[in-house]
Amino acid sequence: MEPLKSWRPGPADGRGPVLVSVTDFTSAHPSDLPEVYRAGLNLRRAWPGLKGAVGLWMWTKPLQLRSGSVSIWETPEDLHRFVAWPPHVAIMRRFRNRGAIRAHTWTAHAFDPAETWARAARLLAQTGAPSQTAP
Template sequence: MSRPIWSSPWQPGPAAEPSGGADPVTVNITEFTAHRPLDAAKVLVAGVMLRRTWPRTAGAVGMWLWMEAGPLRPRSGSVSLWRDRARLQDFVGRPDHLRIVRAFRDKGDLRSATWTSSESRPDVLWGPVHRILSGLDPWPLGPEVPEEGVAGP
C-alpha cells in the first residue's frame, strides 16, 4: 500500500500569471530517496531554505515541495513550473542549488523528469503529477510525458 504524498502549498514565482496563462510551461519533477531517514529530513530542510528565494527566481511560474514519509526509505522532492527550459537550467546551475546537490550526492538516489505542458494551472497539473509520485502512473522516461491533455507536443 502506498503512503500519502504530502505537499507544500503552491508557491507562485515571478513568471506566474493570475489565471494560469495559455502559454506552454516546462514542468520538472525531482525525487530524492534517502538511504537514511536522517538524510531525508536534512534534504527536506535544505529544500525549504531554497524555496525562500523562489519568489525572486527569473522564469519561475511556481512550485510545490513534496514528501512521502517512511521509516526506511523516505522520499522528497519538488515539482516546479518554468517559462522555458533555459530558466530551469539557470536554476539548476545556481550555487545554492548546486551546494544542496553536492551535499547529498552519495546519500540517496535522485531522479528527475522534465516535459513541456500546454497546461499551466496548478490545480490541473497537480493531479497527473500526484499520480506519477504515487506510482499510479509510470515515472516518465523520455523527454516528453505523453499524458493526454497535459503534455504539449
C-alpha cells in the same frame, strides 16, 4: 496515498507554455530526510525572485523516505539557470551520495495547477520509475 505538499508562487504568471519538472529524492537513511527537506526549504525561500519561475510544490512521503519538488518554469532555460545556480549546485553535491534522485519533465500549453499536480502525483506513485533528464 498522496504526498504532503506546499505551494510557493514565483514571479512568472504561467499563462503561456510552461516546462514542468518533477524531482523525487529517496534518502538512503531515515536520519537524512529532515536535512534534505530543510535544504529544499532554503531554496524555496528564493522562489519569488527566480526569473522564469511560475511556482513550486515541495512534497514529501516521509514513511517512504522520499521528498522532492514539482516546479513550473516559463522556459527550459529558466530551469537550466536554476539547476546551475550555486546554492542548488551546493545542495546537490552535499546529498548526491546520500540517496537516489529521479527527475521527470514535460511541457504544457499553460499552467493548470490541478492538472499539473495530478500528473505529478501519478509519477510519484510509481516508485522506481525510470529517470528522465531535463531538456
